[in-house]
Amino acid sequence: MIEIKNISKSFGENKVIDDVSFVFEQGKTNLIIGESGSGKTTIMKLMVGLHEIDSGEILYDGLNFPALGVKEKQEVRKKIGMLFQGGALFDSQTLEENIQFPLDMFTTMSKEEKLERVNFCLEKVQLTNKNKLYPGELSGGMKKRAALARAIANSPQYLFCDEPNSGLDPKTSIVIDNLIQSLTHEFNITTIVITHDMNSVVEIGQKILYIYKGKHWWTGNSQEILKTTNPELVDFVFASGFMKEVFNVVKNK
Amino acid sequence: MNLFFHLGRYFILIKRVFSKPEKLSVYMRQIIHEIDNIGISSLPIIAIISFFMGGVITIQAAFGFTSPIIPLYALGFTTRESMLLEFSPTIVCLILAGKIGSNIASEIGSMRITEQIDALEIMGINSAGYLILPKIAAGILILPFLIAISMFLGIFGGYVMGIATGACSSYEFIFGIQAFFEPWKLWYSFSKVITFAFLITSISSYFGYYTHGGALEVGKSSTAAVVYSSILILIFNFILTQLFFT
Ligand SMILES: Nc1ncnc2c1ncn2[C@@H]1O[C@H](COP(=O)(O)OP(=O)(O)OP(=O)(O)O)[C@@H](O)[C@H]1O
Ligand SMILES: [Mg+2]
Numbered sequence: 001m002i003e004i005k006n007i008s009k010s011f012g013e014n015k016v017i018d019d020v021s022f023v024f025e026q027g028k029t030n031l032i033i034g035e036s037g038s039g040k041t042t043i044m045k046l047m048v049g050l051h052e053i054d055s056g057e058i059l060y061d062g063l064n065f066p067a068l069g070v071k072e073k074q075e076v077r078k079k080i081g082m083l084f085q086g087g088a089l090f091d092s093q094t095l096e097e098n099i100q101f102p103l104d105m106f107t108t109m110s111k112e113e114k115l116e117r118v119n120f121c122l123e124k125v126q127l128t129n130k131n132k133l134y135p136g137e138l139s140g141g142m143k144k145r146a147a148l149a150r151a152i153a154n155s156p157q158y159l160f161c162d163e164p165n166s167g168l169d170p171k172t173s174i175v176i177d178n179l180i181q182s183l184t185h186e187f188n189i190t191t192i193v194i195t196h197d198m199n200s201v202v203e204i205g206q207k208i209l210y211i212y213k214g215k216h217w218w219t220g221n222s223q224e225i226l227k228t229t230n231p232e233l234v235d236f237v238f239a240s241g242f243m244k245e246v247f248n249v250v251k252n253k
Numbered sequence: 254m255n256l257f258f259h260l261g262r263y264f265i266l267i268k269r270v271f272s273k274p275e276k277l278s279v280y281m282r283q284i285i286h287e288i289d290n291i292g293i294s295s296l297p298i299i300a301i302i303s304f305f306m307g308g309v310i311t312i313q314a315a316f317g318f319t320s321p322i323i324p325l326y327a328l329g330f331t332t333r334e335s336m337l338l339e340f341s342p343t344i345v346c347l348i349l350a351g352k353i354g355s356n357i358a359s360e361i362g363s364m365r366i367t368e369q370i371d372a373l374e375i376m377g378i379n380s381a382g383y384l385i386l387p388k389i390a391a392g393i394l395i396l397p398f399l400i401a402i403s404m405f406l407g408i409f410g411g412y413v414m415g416i417a418t419g420a421c422s423s424y425e426f427i428f429g430i431q432a433f434f435e436p437w438k439l440w441y442s443f444s445k446v447i448t449f450a451f452l453i454t455s456i457s458s459y460f461g462y463y464t465h466g467g468a469l470e471v472g473k474s475s476t477a478a479v480v481y482s483s484i485l486i487l488i489f490n491f492i493l494t495q496l497f498f499t
Contacts, residue, residue, distance in 0.1 A: 050371050077377035088368040102376050104279055154376075 001026045002047065002158060002190055007056030009046055016042050019056075020216040022209045027188045029181050029204045031195055034211035035236060040194045041085055043211065044160055047192070048080060049073060060158070078106055081156030085163050085194075087143040089135040095122065095146050096131040102154040121149040124179055126172065140167040145176065152183060159183070159191045165200060173197065177204050198243050201225060210236070263459050269381040270389065270455075283387035284394075291353050291388065291454070292395030298352065299345055299403050303336075306344075307407030308414030310335050315420035325421040329429020332411035341403040342442045343490050346449040349396070350482040354457040357388055358478035361461025362471035370462070385458040392454035393447055400446045441497040448493065449486050456482045 002024040009017040016039045024030040032040045045051045047058055049065060058065045060076055068076065089098050099118045103109055109117070122128055125145035135143055148164055161180060165173035181204045184191040195201060201208065205222035210233050212218075218225075218233045225237060226246070238244050274280045314331045361384055364370050373380040408430060415421050421429075457478035464474045 045371075048375055050374065074377040074379070077375055080375055080377075082372070082375045084368045084372060086368055088372040090369055090372075091363075091367075105276055105376065105378060 001061055002192070003057075003059040004043075004047065005057040005059070007043075007046055007058065008054045009042060009051060010054060016214050017046065018214045020209075020211070020214075021056075022216065022219065024190055024192050025207055026190045027185060028206040029184050029191045029193055030207045030209070031193050031201060031205045032209050032211060033195060033201060033236070034217075036196070038211045039214040040211055041162055042214075044082075044162055044192065044194060048077070048082060048160060078154075079157040081151035081154065081159045083144070083148050083151045083159075083161040083164055085166075087135070087147040089143060089147055089150070091135055094132050094134055095127065095138075095149075098135070098146065099150045099153045101150070106154060117153060121153050122146075124152070125149045126175060141169070141172065144168065145172075148176065148179075155187065157189060159189050161191070161193045163194050163196065165195065165197055170199065173199065174203065180204065198237060198240070201237075202246075212236075262463065263456075266381055266385075266459055266462060267455060269379060270385045270458075272379060272382055274382055274386065275378060280383070280387055283383070284390050287387045287391035288395050290356075291391050292399060295349060295352055295399060296402070298348070299399055300406055302348060303341065303345065303403040303406040304410035304413075306340055307332055307336055307410030310340070310407075311411035311415045311420065311426075312418060315415065315418065325425040326429035326432060328415055328421050329408075329411070329426040330432050331429075332415075332426075333408055333430045333434075336404050336407035336411075337442055338438060341400045341407060342445040342449070343486065345400060345403045346396070346446065346453065346486055347483055349399075350449075350453045350457075350486060351479050353392070354453050354478040354482045355475040357454060357457035358461040358464075358475040359471050361385075361458055362464035362474040363468075365462065365464045366467055366471060381462065385455070385462070388458055389451060389454045392450040396450035397443055397446050400442070404442075437497075441493070444497075445490060445493050448489050452485045452489060453482045456485060 003022075004024075005021050006019050007017060007021070008015070008019055020043065032043060034040050042051065046053050047065075053066055063076065065073065065076060089095075090101065093101070096115075096118050099121050100114050103114045103117060107114075118131065119128070122130060125148050127142060127145055127149065130138075130142070130146075135146070138146060144164060144167055148161065151159060151161070159180070164180060165176050168176060177200050180191060180193060183189060193200070193204070202222050202225075205225065208218075208220055208222065208225060209216065210218040210230075212232050218228065218230050220228070225233070228234060228237065311328055311332045314328050318325075318327055361370075364384070370380045370384070373383060412423070412426050415426050416423055457475075460474040460478040460481070464470050
């Protein structure tokens with residue numbers, strides 16, 4: 001469980017995150033949704049300490065992360081897996097080396113065990129036998145999936161995914177969503193997923209935080225979001241005609 | 254103000270670089286990789302430059318030494334002294350500052366802007382140590398060898414040109430190379446090389462590590478890396494020369 005309490009962040013004059021509080025629950029897929037530029041990625045980076053918060057608290061199972069020393073932070077981070085919005089794969093390494101990297105660093109696994117784990121992760125993201133490719137040789141969606149494989153390689157306790165299915169076709173997108181959800185349930189991970197994709201919201205949104213202009217605007221789950229009357233959220237959710245139709249179907253049930 | 258800001262941040266970074274490595278075996282692997290990347294790949298350019306510079310020094314010296322009082326073996330002596338004291342340790346390191354410095358700064362800089370450094374941090378790795386320590390270590394280990402090769406090839410180039418242009422005989426040149434040799438001068442030269450190796454790798458890493466923005470800034474970082482490494486090489490060249498020669 002990760003709890004954020006009244007966190008705020010400004011970049012210069014620009015107040016990007018304004019007094020946001022939320023509880024990201026263990027064993028659930030917690031979503032952060034909102035328009036482009038609303039501050040989703042910033043919240044995630046604040047939570048893992050890539051940006052420093054101006055005020056507030058971030059509690060990892062009760063441990064106030066921003067107050068920890070460098071070494072203690074590193075210990076918490078070893079339990080974090082993170083998928084960056086841009087992938088952030090290591091260019092100079094093959095996929096296999098990328099995924100193996102956290103294992104090399106922090107485990108005493110043998111070569112065979114590592115390879116087995118790498119292949120397992122690659123299979124999960126549907127990149128079987130792509131071990132020897134370099135990130136430069138992958139498509140955008142493949143990079144995303146490879147980065148997800150690296151994020152889950154060392155069996156994280158906290159999984160952060162920044163738009164795991166942007167750039168993916170609807171079918172692969174669902175595979176990835178299901179993967180994230182099943183990992184979350186199976187290993188009782190605290191999972192935080194940023195998404196724009198209403199499909200994912202409905203599929204895996206067990207707990208949802210809607211951010212509007214850096215503010216905590218609405219919380220609920222995938223059922224409640226379809227019945228919301230919050231005007232900004234309605235605009236966000238039903239921006240497409242498709243979602244409007246879905247909504248009508250749900251309402252008439 | 255700006256200078257103190259950079260100095261302060263540089264020393265903080267260096268402190269992080271020299272904190273205890275997470276896993277020695279991974280670092281060792283990186284060092285070997287960097288030795289190849291920094292050192293071996295620089296060999297061809299160093300070889301060519303040194304050979305021709307040595308040759309040119311000899312020809313110029315032969316042209317200047319027209320007085321009958323100056324013995325012909327002075328050619329070998331002059332070439333050796335120029336190569337050993339200044340050309341190989343300083344000028345070649347300046348050239349390497351251009352090659353290695355821009356390489357390191359752009360590599361680390363592009364890792365910064367594509368969030369690869371953040372990814373390392375999130376895994377709980379000391380990114381400064383992991384990325385920079387192997388480069389500094391590799392530089393300090395391999396540059397003395399490169400410079401030794403440069404010294405040898407420079408003198409060899411002088412020998413070849415000296416003979417080829419008929420400026421002196423083989424015997425005279427070789428006699429000159431051996432004349433009045435003082436071993437402490439090698440200490441001086443290699444102290445310079447090790448200092449410069451540290452300066453080039455650490456300063457370039459610093460500029461790469463603190464890149465902000467996009468591809469344009471990566472270019473700026475690598476320019477800054479080369480400029481500041483070169484300036485500091487010149488400053489330290491002066492300081493070390495003062496120390497050794499007084
Ligand atoms: N390092 C930074 N320095 C200054 N401003 C920043 C920085 N990072 C983000 N911002 C600003 O913070 C705001 C929120 O950015 P953020 O990346 O969190 O948006 P987002 O919700 O993730 O958007 P998207 O869905 O497009 O990824 C933007 O206005 C952006 O300009
Ligand atoms: Mg974002």
